Amino acid sequence: MSAPGEPPLAGEVAIRARALTRQYGGVTVVRGVDLALPAGSKTALLGANGAGKTTLLAMLAGLISPTSGSLEIAGYARGSAGLRRAVGVLGHKPMLYEDLSPLENLRFFARLYRVSDAEARIEALLRQVGLWLRRHERTAILSRGYHQRLALARVLIHDPAVVIADEPETGLDPEGVALLDDLALRRPGLTVLAATHRIDHIQSWASGIVRLDRGRVVEDTSSLTTALVAPEAARATPATPASSGASVSPETASATGEGAR
Amino acid sequence: MNQLLRRLEPLGWNVLPPVVGVAMTAMIVGALAAAPREIIEGEVQRLMYLHVPSAVIMYGAFGFTAFASVMLLWKRDMRWDAAARSAALVGVFLCSMVLLSGAIWGKPIWGVYWTWDARLTTTLILLLIYVAYLLARSVAGPLDEQAARYAAIFAIIGVVDIPIIQMSVRWWRTLHPQPIIFRPNPALPDEMLLVLLIGFIAVASLATWLIFLQWNTERAAQRVSALRAEVDHREMA
Amino acid sequence: MSPFLAVVEKDLRLAWRNRSGWASAAAFATIAVLTYSFAFDLATGDVRPLLPGVLWTTFLFAGVFAAGQSFQDEVEDGTFEAMRLAPIPATAIFAGKLTANLIALLIIEFAQLLLATILFDAGLFTPALLGIVLIGTIGYVSLTTLLSTMGGHVRGRSVLLPVLVLPLLVPLLIGAVRGTGAALGLEAGTAPWIVLLGVFTLWSTLGAFLLFPVAVER
Numbered sequence: 001m002s003a004p005g006e007p008p009l010a011g012e013v014a015i016r017a018r019a020l021t022r023q024y025g026g027v028t029v030v031r032g033v034d035l036a037l038p039a040g041s042k043t044a045l046l047g048a049n050g051a052g053k054t055t056l057l058a059m060l061a062g063l064i065s066p067t068s069g070s071l072e073i074a075g076y077a078r079g080s081a082g083l084r085r086a087v088g089v090l091g092h093k094p095m096l097y098e099d100l101s102p103l104e105n106l107r108f109f110a111r112l113y114r115v116s117d118a119e120a121r122i123e124a125l126l127r128q129v130g131l132w133l134r135r136h137e138r139t140a141i142l143s144r145g146y147h148q149r150l151a152l153a154r155v156l157i158h159d160p161a162v163v164i165a166d167e168p169e170t171g172l173d174p175e176g177v178a179l180l181d182d183l184a185l186r187r188p189g190l191t192v193l194a195a196t197h198r199i200d201h202i203q204s205w206a207s208g209i210v211r212l213d214r215g216r217v218v219e220d221t222s223s224l225t226t227a228l229v230a231p232e233a234a235r236a237t238p239a240t241p242a243s244s245g246a247s248v249s250p251e252t253a254s255a256t257g258e259g260a261r
Numbered sequence: 262m263n264q265l266l267r268r269l270e271p272l273g274w275n276v277l278p279p280v281v282g283v284a285m286t287a288m289i290v291g292a293l294a295a296a297p298r299e300i301i302e303g304e305v306q307r308l309m310y311l312h313v314p315s316a317v318i319m320y321g322a323f324g325f326t327a328f329a330s331v332m333l334l335w336k337r338d339m340r341w342d343a344a345a346r347s348a349a350l351v352g353v354f355l356c357s358m359v360l361l362s363g364a365i366w367g368k369p370i371w372g373v374y375w376t377w378d379a380r381l382t383t384t385l386i387l388l389l390i391y392v393a394y395l396l397a398r399s400v401a402g403p404l405d406e407q408a409a410r411y412a413a414i415f416a417i418i419g420v421v422d423i424p425i426i427q428m429s430v431r432w433w434r435t436l437h438p439q440p441i442i443f444r445p446n447p448a449l450p451d452e453m454l455l456v457l458l459i460g461f462i463a464v465a466s467l468a469t470w471l472i473f474l475q476w477n478t479e480r481a482a483q484r485v486s487a488l489r490a491e492v493d494h495r496e497m498a
Numbered sequence: 499m500s501p502f503l504a505v506v507e508k509d510l511r512l513a514w515r516n517r518s519g520w521a522s523a524a525a526f527a528t529i530a531v532l533t534y535s536f537a538f539d540l541a542t543g544d545v546r547p548l549l550p551g552v553l554w555t556t557f558l559f560a561g562v563f564a565a566g567q568s569f570q571d572e573v574e575d576g577t578f579e580a581m582r583l584a585p586i587p588a589t590a591i592f593a594g595k596l597t598a599n600l601i602a603l604l605i606i607e608f609a610q611l612l613l614a615t616i617l618f619d620a621g622l623f624t625p626a627l628l629g630i631v632l633i634g635t636i637g638y639v640s641l642t643t644l645l646s647t648m649g650g651h652v653r654g655r656s657v658l659l660p661v662l663v664l665p666l667l668v669p670l671l672i673g674a675v676r677g678t679g680a681a682l683g684l685e686a687g688t689a690p691w692i693v694l695l696g697v698f699t700l701w702s703t704l705g706a707f708l709l710f711p712v713a714v715e716r
Contacts, residue, residue, distance in 0.1 A: 026491070094575075100512065414644075431674070
């Protein structure tokens with residue numbers, strides 16, 4: 001019963017959430033989040049520590065199940081193999097086997113995703129992130145920045161339509177950040193939702209923002225949310241004063257309109 | 262569940278305590294005074310009125326732990342975790358009572374406190390499994406969902422394992438030549454049967470009451486933990 | 499190639515890279531066999547009747563010890579989550595880890611059997627005995643793998659795991675020890691013990707496969 005009446009726009013919504021709620025140890029960490037992010041849009045997820053960003057992202061990625069509410073990514077329902085294939089997750093941790101080499105790590109994940117022509121793709125990615133020459137070393141001895149680059153390659157190995165990232169800039173040097181921009185954050189066609197504290201950086205990539213406060217969406221300039229899930233959003237948004245928008249630049253706000261391709 | 266609870270909760274506070282009091286008194290009086298002295302075993306046989314009901318109700322408590330564990334995994338409602346823990350704790354208490362009363366009875370009758378008899382061995386393993394369950398659950402806080410699920414899975418494996426343990430231990434003890442211990446099991450006289458029945462009611466109501474009290478304690482601990490988390494959450498946000 | 503084989507290969511590769519950890523499990527097992535045979539030799543003239551018990555307690559302890567560690571890093575480095583993100587069924591992950599643990603433990607057990615053959619002068623490499631070892635190992639590895647998988651986040655789990663697993667494994671221990679004894683000609687009739695072992699292994703493996711997807715739900 002997730003979608004009775006969303007006709008033509010449906011194909012263009014990459015990330016859709018309705019009344020997504022998650023309780024953790026008696027605390028409601030995410031409450032009633034509605035999202036409708038267009039395909040190809042780049043959305044920054046903002047909010048203080050403990051605002052529920054990580055939990056929201058983990059739900060969207062399919063790592064934890066919502067207490068209530070529904071979600072859909074690239075048209076696939078929660079828990080489906082299609083959704084898993086459509087999503088790439090760049091997490092807090094690099095999610096890499098420290099005792100395997102970069103090459104072995106990528107080979108393993110390529111096999112899990114049944115990537116066709118894996119060797120060529122792995123080579124291309126390793127070259128792009130600057131690890132081709134170090135492909136046989138143990139991952140454990142790589143620096144934090146290279147871990148993060150390899151993690152980026154892991155995320156992209158199956159060419160996901162949607163990338164969900166939790167503070168992707170962490171540990172990256174300026175060159176690494178540029179790489180992140182090229183390969184993910186600013187890549188045309190890729191839908192990105194990334195939690196971040198780097199306000200200075202979001203202006204270079206985000207087409208809109210979603211701001212969480214204590215598990216609620218208090219600001220949403222990103223998306224079609226208002227158009228598609230208007231009743232809920234209309235109730236949620238004005239309830240909170242717009243005290244939080246100080247750091248968003250006019251460019252970010254104006255970029256919103258072009259979000260839907 | 263909410264409505265059922267609201268209806269049952271007053272019974273736990275108002276009805277159960279007097280029932281437990283009356284039934285326990287009746288059992289003690291019945292076992293110590295009213296029931297006739299057993300001819301062969303003597304006074305120590307009076308332990309049976311506690312021992313046998315405890316053993317049966319213990320299985321009920323462990324069964325309820327497994328049921329509540331299934332419900333927790335299914336419904337993701339932490340109240341089922343509190344229920345499972347409480348029943349396991351009371352089950353462990355009953356199990357200890359069974360082993361202890363059995364040992365006290367065993368010394369004069371069998372000449373030893375303990376023997377690797379099939380039923381004794383099974384009961385001891387049962388105690389170990391549910392102590393392990395309580396340990397596994399207690400490594401994390403009252404509202405740790407992951408630890409609760411872990412413990413629930415363990416409780417389910419445990420309960421399925423029980424019949425296999427019983428079967429295996431019985432095979433082991435019977436296929437092996439052992440001095441066979443006779444447990445006299447003639448038809449009980451009516452007075453004894455009546456006291457035994459009272460014993461069942463007493464232990465059952467006691468166990469229910471204890472589980473109820475423990476459940477309330479666990480729920481309170483969960484609420485405290487939730488409040489603490491909420492405070493942390495607010496301070497951080 | 500299937501995801502299942504990918505997990506098996508990856509886990510075996512990791513086990514090989516972390517062979518120091520597995521080596522200590524094997525060393526523990528070896529020391530245990532040596533200590534048992536020495537200690538029992540002091541007490542009784544004929545140690546051969548004790549052999550089945552020595553072997554199986556050793557196997558179980560080594561198994562519990564080893565199973566825990568294959569999972570510790572997965573949880574700490576977040577790679578377990580990475581696997582759960584992939585479009586593969588949870589049972590494929592479980593089957594892969596189970597198989598890798600099984601292979602590693604069978605290798606350790608094989609070495610123990612060789613050692614025991616020398617120390618106890620017993621003919622251990624008979625089809626019946628190897629069958630019992632294989633069935634019994636599948637039986638306990640399925641449970642230790644399931645329980646170690648779940649306990650990844652728990653503090654003090656290295657102590658907790660044996661406390662949890664060993665009581666559950668009593669039927670397996672009985673079946674395996676008596677079956678081994680029968681296979682060595684210490685008593686008559688292997689069949690009932692193999693049946694018991696088979697029943698236990700069947701349910702523990704089945705139960706582990708059914709419960710694993712539930713266990714990794716968050």
